[in-house]
Amino acid sequence: MAEQQTLLLAHSIVKSFGPTNVLKGFDLSITAGEVHAFLGGNGAGKSTFIKIISGLHERDSGTLEFAGRELGGSSVSPIDTGEIAVVNQELALLPHLTVAENIAMPRLNRAWRKWSAREARTLAVEALSLIDPDFAHQSVERLVGDLSLHERQLVEIARSLRSGAKLLLLDEPTANLTASETGRLFSVIRRLISETNLAVLFVSHRMREIRQIADVCTIIRDGKTAVDRASLDSITDQEIIEFMGQTAEPDQRAQAQAEEAVNVSGERNSPSDANPAAQSFHVTLDDTELEIHAGAIIGLAGAPTGPLTLIGALTGQARKSRWKVRQKGVQLKHPSPSAAARTGVGYISGDRSNKGILATLPIIDNLMAARRVVERRGIAKRDEIEQGQSLLDALKIRAGSLWDLPSTLSGGTQQKILIARWLTLQPHLLVLEEPTRGVDIRTKREIYALVRKLAAQGTAVVWWSTEYVELVELCDSVLAFDLSGRPTVVLSHADISETNLAEATGMAA
Template sequence: MHAKAGWSQISRRRMREIALGALRLIDPAIGEEIIDLQVRKLSLHEGQIVEIARALSTGAEVLLLDEPTANLTAGETVKLFSVLQRLVREEGIGIVFVSHRMREIRELCDVCTILRDGVTIANATPLASLSDADIIQQMGQHAQRPATHRKPQKGLRQSAPIELLGPDDVRIAILSGTILGLAGAPAGPTGLIAPLVGAGPAAGWRLSGRGFGDRFSSPAAAARAGIGFVSGDRATKGILSQLPIVDNVLAARRVRERRRIVAAAERQECHGLVSALKLKAGSIWDLPASLSGGNQQKLLVARWLGLPLKMVVLEEPTRGVDIGTKHDIYALIREMADAGTIIVWWSTENVELLELCDAIFAFDTDGQPKGFLPEEHFTEEGLAELTGMAA
């Protein structure tokens, strides 16, 4: 006797009940509002609520959140923290919260676990017993310098500025050696960056000056014209995962010079760059996967060091790296600016924009230009107010 083939029917009603139940655990009002929407139409905050609900629907008792506020507005961050605190208080859910923003850790967390090189240095230590300096020291890093407004280098020989021309007659003129920060939700900065680096549609922005055309046809064309680019998506748009470290470091030089073969002089140059960056690698012939995230990020910056560039554009170059690596990257960026290169830097970490940049251009939460942050408001609070993003 042959067994009959089994089959099952998906009950959309039951699916809806489960989804609504999980959403109501998080926010009693939000379930009915978003249950029938396509995910691509959700805000970042609503999308994160759905991700949390998905975990809760499986019966999860612990939520692990990795940098969950990176692209949230100030208001959305407040809402998320309220949700997490209620889940802990009313549902007994445990939260593991990973963030490089000390203010967020202190606002949300009760205890702190510190890891260094994969070793637990402090385990569930009450935050009340640790100062920020204690935490940084136990991470093996130096205390972060207070934010300082960097002044442009006076000794640079100034040529005509590069101008960025945007919608509604927005005009941004940038002189050699200037570090221009871009602040705000992703839609604004990425729309400006695309025509600079040949990475996509222009979104109303174009280039002017220094012999540039309106925009570039490809990242390779931009690189040959003297514009470097460090993508914020190092996994899929930055690192060449199937090629060794030496090919990753020399990639920009190959594109600019239309070369493919690694010459002996290039190998020596790569060793010099790896050493200058304090990049911890066993061999330049190892694959990038052998490197930590922070060292992979240094590798992307290394591609552009020592090249005769007019501009380097960076998207979130310090996202997900430790404090020591951040300051190594800061030093590299300052070095390039001091040599006369224009730096365009997008970051969702207000404190590093304020520390590094000569000027900051802001976008609101809808991606619309808001203008420059006045020097008298060069504070985290001033920038958060202008952009609507968390400080």
């Protein structure tokens, strides 16, 4: 078989942001017709390198070639020519346009072409049908701003798959997909590679998916190449983790870190001061009943429709819901998430970029956002700086300053910021949507420890995740939903397994 063409060649790439050196002489080569896993911990430089390829950042030094030609300077970007397509970890869709317009615009928006709504609709249906035919026909005329994060992820991926690109950059593309949708995506990628010799750079922290789809891997650590083009057949999961510098901390150390972070404020109640009766929630829908006790971690499993409906009822996002939520026998109807927060219900959205991180405000404002909502104030208190710095220190968050923007932090570190908002408030109930989306192994362990510590102090936790292994490890009980969003069963303790969850949800583990 003839040797495949080297499509992308990066050599000694250097990139700094002020005093922060992100890439320190990084090398990478991608060959046509392969799926190349790009691995590294949060903050290692993966997203920065992808943005350099995409033309969003200029490299400081080093050479970058695509299809034999040098990139940068006055040369036309392959993004502009359609030769490279990218799905970023934070999605880049236009919320005021329809699904059809978002998908078709890169292909139909040319000076020499007349825009055709009919052609746009056809292109969009064809693209979305590659992954989810039912969603394709239901969504093409909807505004992107009205879609859930899960649905927007499908639109972003579909747009890239139908771009006709030679190189597809996928930065955590499956973070919001169900197992069946991930399987269909991988099938489409394999077919496109077979038909067009497409190359794919695939970023993921899910080792099972990496082995399902990738041929080779390159590992970046601290801005440098730690492993260059290793065959996935020749390297073990443990070796990958060690090369990433992600050897998981012992549980005792992660728990000690959680202890320090959760006890940053001196205003917290001790576990003996908590009132378990006041913190228990009883939720019902038709014949389904679920008791959320103080200190319990309750998992939600299944396609997004079901879990998000319950989450909406718990957090005040859904003003009308078939779910009934009671506390101490009294039915709760929160008119908004802020009203829910003031009654002790915390919420961390899975949509980090649009409903989580306040991108235009500094880190200190992001850390104190929940406290300010609960206390109904917009003016900073004098003790916030000290408390904010204590949170950063306790959570081992490396930030230049509390006044830096959160965009200076990696995605995984931003996720820790969202959780840190609630650490000093000790809510009665904390609801989390996919809280480990796009984070590395070490950060996952840190988040697990934080949530366990909050639960140990009396907070009831509801945790929705599409990673069954996560639910098995963390949860006391799991409420499963089928593909249509109907609750099917509550699994407890020894019954919580990947096999049982797959059977109860109709989705592969």
